[in-house]
Amino acid sequence: MSDDILDSIFEKAAAGQTLIKNRKTLTIDYVPERLPFRDDETGTIAQALSVVLKGARPSNLLLFGKPGTGKTAVVKNVTKRLLTKTSDLGIEVLMPFINAKTANTGYKVLYEIAENMGINKEEKKFHVHFTGLSMGEATDRILDFIKNKKKLHVILIIDEIDSLVDKNGDDILYNFTRANERIIGGFISLIGISNSLTFKDKLDPRVRSSLSEEEMVFNPYTIEQLQKILLNRAKVAFNEDCISNAAINLCAAIAGRENGDARRAIDLLRVAAEIAERERASKVEEKHIRLSQEKIEKDTNYEILKNSTTHTKILILAILKSKNGNTGEVYEIYSSFCRHIQQEPLTQRRITQIISELDQLGLIRSDVVSQGRYGRSQRIKVTIPSITITSALRDDQILSTLLFAD
DNA sequence: ATTCCACAGGAAACAGTGGTCC
DNA sequence: GGACCACTGTTTCCTGTGGAAT
Secondary structure, eight states: OOHHHHHHHHHHHHTTOSSBSOGGGGSTTOOOSSOTTOHHHHHHHHHHHHGGGGTOOOOOEEEEEOTTSSHHHHHHHHHHHHHHHHHHHTOOEEOOEEETTTSOSHHHHHHHHHHHTTGGGSOGGGOOOSSSSOHHHHHHHHHHHHHHTSSOEEEEEEETHHHHHHHHTTHHHHHHHHGGGTOSSOEEEEEEEESOGGGGGGSOHHHHHHHTSEEEEEOOOOHHHHHHHHHHHHHHHBOTTOBOHHHHHHHHHHHHHTTTOHHHHHHHHHHHHHHHHHTTOSSBOHHHHHHHHHHHHHHHHHHHHHTSOHHHHHHHHHHHHOSSOOHHHHHHHHHHHHHHTTOOOOOHHHHHHHHHHHHHHTSEEEEEEEOGGGOEEEEEEEOSOHHHHHHHHTTOHHHHHHHTOO
C-alpha cells in the first residue's frame, strides 16, 4: 500500500471522517438504559423486585425467550436501578449474576456466586475455592455466610439456567430455593433466564413450583421492531447519512428470519460498517450487509475449526474424504488417517459423540438413515466450503500432510 | 411376523490433573 | 502427606432402533 493511501486513511481517521462515530454502541456489551419494546417486561420485573424495598422476599422469577430478545439486558437494567435505590435506603442487597454457560459445571456456579458476593474476601471459614471442596460444603458456606450477615438479601440471577439443569440436574436450584427455611433475617430469591421453554419439564416438581412463582416470556422481535431498533442504534452509532435505509431493512430482514435476534442484527450492522469503512465507501449499503453475513459465517466456522482438537480435525478430513458418509466408512478413513500420522485413534463411541457435537455447531450435517438389513447409520456431510477447511488446517504441520494425501 | 444389521447414544467408570483440608 | 474433591476427556458396556430381507 502506498504512502499516499496510508496518509489519507490516517488523515480521515484523525479528522473523524469515518462512518462509525460511536463503535461501542454496536457491540453486545452496550446495553441501552431503556430497551425498545420491552417496557411491559421491565415494569413487571421491577414490580416483582420492588418488594425488597419493604424488606420482603420477591417472588422467584423465570424468564423465557430466544437469544437476542433482551431478557438479560432488561434484568441488568432493573437490578442496576434497584441496587442504587436499596443503597440509598441502606438496605443490604446483593445480586450475584451468573452465566451458567460460562460457569459450565455445578461447582463453578457455586464458586462464581461466592466470588460475585465477595464471600472470598471475607472470613476464611466462608471461602469457596475454585476446587477442593465438596458441592455440599460449598453450598453450606454460601448459606452460612448469608445467615451470618443476619439481614442480607440476595437476589441470585442465573442466566442460561437451562444449561445448568441440562448438565448438572437441579440440585443447586433445589438447595437455593429451599434455603430460606434455614436463613433467619435475610432471604434468597432467584431469577432464572432461559432460552428454552421446555427446560422446566426437567425439574423436580418441588423446584418447579417454587422457582416459577412468576414467569415471563420474551417474544422474538418482529422485522418491523428490528428495523426500529436498528434505526435508533444507527442514529447513535453512525455519522449522518452514512447508512442507507435499504441496508437497515435488509439487516432487520436477515435477523428477523433467524429468530428475531436483535444481537445478531446489530452484529451484522457493525461488521457491515467495518467492511464499508475498509472499502472507503461513503455509505453502508445493502451489499455490505450481504458481505457481512458471509464474513460472520465464514469467520465463525474458521475459528471453530482452527481451535478444534487434532482428532476433530482428522475426523472432518475423513468426512470430507468419504464417499457416502456412512459412520462406519468415516470411522475407517479416520482410523487410517490416524495410523498415517502415528496417532492412536479414539473409539467409535467417542467419534459418534464428536460427530453429534459438530452437527450441533453446524459444521457438518448428519441424517440418520436406515438401510434395512444393512443396519442403521448416518449420512454425514460437511456443510462448510472445503476452502475454509483447507485454510484452517493448512498451518497444522501434521495435518497438512493429510490434506494432500490420497 | 420375524430376523438381523450397523449403528446411536445413555450410563458408569476411569485416568490424569489440580486443588483443599486436617 | 494422605484423604478427599471436582473437572475434562475418554473408554467400556450395554440397550434400543428402523426397516429391508427373509
